[in-house]
Amino acid sequence: DASDTEKGTYPHFMLKEIDEQPIVMRKIIQEYQDDNGQLKLDQDIRTAMKDADRIYIIAAGTSYHAGLVGKEFIEKLANIPVEVHVASEFSYNMPLLSEKPLFVFISQSGETADSRAVLVKIKELGHPALTLTNVPGSTLSREANYTMHLHAGPEIAVASTKAYTAQIAVLAILAVDTARVKGLELDFDPLQELAIVANAMEVLTDQKEELEQLARDYFGTTRNAFFIGRSTDYHVAQEAALKLKEISYIQAEGFAGGELKHGTIALIEEGTPVIALTTQENVNYSIRGNVQEVVARGANAMVVSMKGLEQDEDAFVIPHVHELLTPLASVIPMQLLAYYAALHRDCDVDKPRNLAKSVTVE
Numbered sequence: 463d464a465s466d467t468e469k470g471t472y473p474h475f476m477l478k479e480i481d482e483q484p485i486v487m488r489k490i491i492q493e494y495q496d497d498n499g500q501l502k503l504d505q506d507i508r509t510a511m512k513d514a515d516r517i518y519i520i521a522a523g524t525s526y527h528a529g530l531v532g533k534e535f536i537e538k539l540a541n542i543p544v545e546v547h548v549a550s551e552f553s554y555n556m557p558l559l560s561e562k563p564l565f566v567f568i569s570q571s572g573e574t575a576d577s578r579a580v581l582v583k584i585k586e587l588g589h590p591a592l593t594l595t596n597v598p599g600s601t602l603s604r605e606a607n608y609t610m611h612l613h614a615g616p617e618i619a620v621a622s623t624k625a626y627t628a629q630i631a632v633l634a635i636l637a638v639d640t641a642r643v644k645g646l647e648l649d650f651d652p653l654q655e656l657a658i659v660a661n662a663m664e665v666l667t668d669q670k671e672e673l674e675q676l677a678r679d680y681f682g683t684t685r686n687a688f689f690i691g692r693s694t695d696y697h698v699a700q701e702a703a704l705k706l707k708e709i710s711y712i713q714a715e716g717f718a719g720g721e722l723k724h725g726t727i728a729l730i731e732e733g734t735p736v737i738a739l740t741t742q743e744n745v746n747y748s749i750r751g752n753v754q755e756v757v758a759r760g761a762n763a764m765v766v767s768m769k770g771l772e773q774d775e776d777a778f779v780i781p782h783v784h785e786l787l788t789p790l791a792s793v794i795p796m797q798l799l800a801y802y803a804a805l806h807r808d809c810d811v812d813k814p815r816n817l818a819k820s821v822t823v824e
């Protein structure tokens with residue numbers, strides 16, 4: 463049960479929370495659906511989204527990475543421009559705001575001080591705010607005009623896993639609902655597609671042995687690692703790198719495939735792990751070109767692709783899901799790779815050094 467705060471038979475909360483992701487997807491499908499199988503959202507959230515001429519997503523850490531994916535949903539499906547901002551940076555160079563901005567705060571805990579500082583500021587300016595959080599009743603939830611619940615159940619491990627996928631799922635629902643309220647035609651049913659994702663997640667969480675072996679092969683002794691992706695996969699590459707560095711202390715960075723040649727490729731040495739994600743048809747060819755470039759310089763490359771785009775030499779293939787929702791599937795092997803890397807390096811998986819589950823200081 464996703465609401466359990468005990469580890470049960472699991473060695474770590476992180477592993478338990480990774481495994482709970484299919485359940486969380488199904489819970490979200492259930493919670494955001496009415497008796498007729500239609501999307502169910504508060505009417506005032508609908509109105510706020512419909513009235514907004516631009517959305518400003520504010521978040522930190524993993525929630526920021528979910529925001530990057532959310533921007534794609536809202537722009538592509540609901541046709542509203544979106545900016546995504548790191549909470550701690552927002553106030554220094556405040557963007558010029560549109561006439562009818564809506565602020566969307568994404569926060570697992572609802573307590574992140576940097577995000578709260580932005581909320582206080584934009585409220586002073588008189589702008590509306592919607593918070594997506596796993597803790598209704600949290601500060602960011604109470605102080606915003608509207609709240610959407612992530613329904614992920616308590617997340618105990620410091621490294622966020624199921625909250626990230628819950629945030630993305632809820633953002634997809636929000637985007638589609640807004641599109642429908644605006645009368646836009648879509649051939650994308652989020653509830654049906656999320657059900658497919660839940661099944662894919664189950665397949666992926668059953669592949670622990672393979673991923674443990676890959677973690678040994680690629681992250682056993684390395685000092686650093688690079689994750690690359692283009693388009694949607696780039697967002698997941700950033701989250702994958704954050705996951706790995708948080709818990710295994712391996713210096714890891716996520717890069718846009720095309721940006722590699724502008725600097726980062728200088729760091730590739732014999733044996734440097736480079737993990738390339740490819741789940742989008744339109745970038746499959748170019749990211750594989752980047753893989754060839756790093757392999758030519760000695761990298762230990764691992765390609766993680768999606769069914770339908772795979773090649774024989776790929777190290778890991780995720781089941782096919784809708785191209786908008788691929789982060790929900792591709793992040794699972796990334797989470798598990800980070801978990802096993804940390805485990806084999808004898809790191810404290812659930813309580814990494816220097817990190818807090820929620821950061822309540824600015």
Ligand code: G6P
Nearest residue numbers: 523524525569570571574622818
């Ligand atoms: C801390 C946690 C991260 C989290 C970030 C934002 O740094 O260690 O895992 O992503 O805060 O937290 P929030 O609760 O606002 O999503």
